[in-house]
Amino acid sequence: AQSVTQLDSQVPVFEEAPVELRCNYSSSVSVYLFWYVQYPNQGLQLLLKYLSGSTLVKGINGFEAEFNKSQTSFHLRKPSVHISDTAEYFCAVSDTGSNYQLIWGAGTKLIIKP
Amino acid sequence: EAGVTQSPTHLIKTRGQQATLRCSPISGHTSVYWYQQALGLGLQFLLWYDEGEERNRGNFPPRFSGRQFPNYSSELNVNALELEDSALYLCASSLQENTEAFFGQGTRLTVV
Numbered sequence A: 001a002q003s004v005t006q007l008d009s010q011v012p013v014f015e016e017a018p019v020e021l022r023c024n025y026s027s028s029v030s031v032y033l034f035w036y037v038q039y040p041n042q043g044l045q046l047l048l049k050y051l052s053g054s055t056l057v058k059g060i061n062g063f064e065a066e067f068n069k070s071q072t073s074f075h076l077r078k079p080s081v082h083i084s085d086t087a088e089y090f091c092a093v094s095d096t097g098s099n100y101q102l103i104w105g106a107g108t109k110l111i112i113k114p
Numbered sequence B: 001e002a003g004v005t006q007s008p009t010h011l012i013k014t015r016g017q018q019a020t021l022r023c024s025p026i027s028g029h030t031s032v033y034w035y036q037q038a039l040g041l042g043l044q045f046l047l048w049y050d051e052g053e054e055r056n057r058g059n060f061p062p063r064f065s066g067r068q069f070p071n072y073s074s075e076l077n078v079n080a081l082e083l084e085d086s087a088l089y090l091c092a093s094s095l096q097e098n099t100e101a102f103f104g105q106g107t108r109l110t111v112v
Helices: none
Strands: A003-005 A010-014 A019-021 A024-026 A032-038 A044-050 A056-058 A064-068 A073-078 A087-094 A108-113 B005-007 B010-013 B019-024 B031-037 B043-050 B053-057 B064-068 B074-078 B087-094 B107-111
Touching (some): A003 A087, A010 A019, A019 A108, A024 A073, A032 A064, A044 A056, A044 A073, B043 B074
Parallel strands (some): A010 A108, B010 B107
Antiparallel strands (some): A003 A024, A032 A087, A056 A064, A087 A108, B005 B019, B031 B087, B064 B074, B087 B107
16 A cells, blocks of 8 residues: 655744755555645645656756655655745655545654744 | 636634635636645645536545536535634646646634
C-alpha cells in the first residue's frame, strides 16, 4: 500500500530565508507526486506536480521540488520565503494520476517569522 | 469565473443528527470529489461523482453518502453523526478524473 510521510508538522523560518519541506513516500510502483498549498481559510491549490521526465519540477510562487526515486522523496524548496507563503503544504502521491486515488500526507505548516 | 463553492462554511450538529453539505463545481467540470480533513491528518478520500454517478468511494461507513445533480452540483450527507465526524469537508472538481482538481474552501462540521 502507498503512504506519504511529511516529516515536519511545522516549519518556522525567517522571512527571506530558504526553506525545505520534506516529503517521503512508499510505493511498489511508479508514482505521480503532487504538492498542494492551503492558505488560511481557503481551499487547496496545486503548487506543482511530477508525472514523468525531469526530476526537478518548478511550480507557482517560486517553489520547486525534486523527485528522488532512490530515496523515495519529493521535497519542496523555495530559496527565499515571503510572509505571504504562510500556509499549510500537503504532499500527495498517486499511482494512476486519478484524483480520487491520491494518498495525502498530514501536512506541514510553514510559519514565516518577520 | 467562479471557483468551487461550498455551503455552509460552518455547521454545528449534535450527535445522532444528520448533516447535509453542498458543493457547486467549476462550470464545465463534471467530476466532483469529497474529502474529509480531520485535525492533524491529511485528506481522506470520501466519494467521487462523475456525470451523475457515484464512481468510487473511500473507506468510510455507509452513513456517509451523497449524490450529484444534473447540473453537476453535489451534496454530501452524513447520517447518525458521531463526535469523530468533526472535520473540515473539502469538495473538489475537475474536468476528468486525472486532470487538475480545484478545491473549495470547505465546510467545517462540528459535532457536539
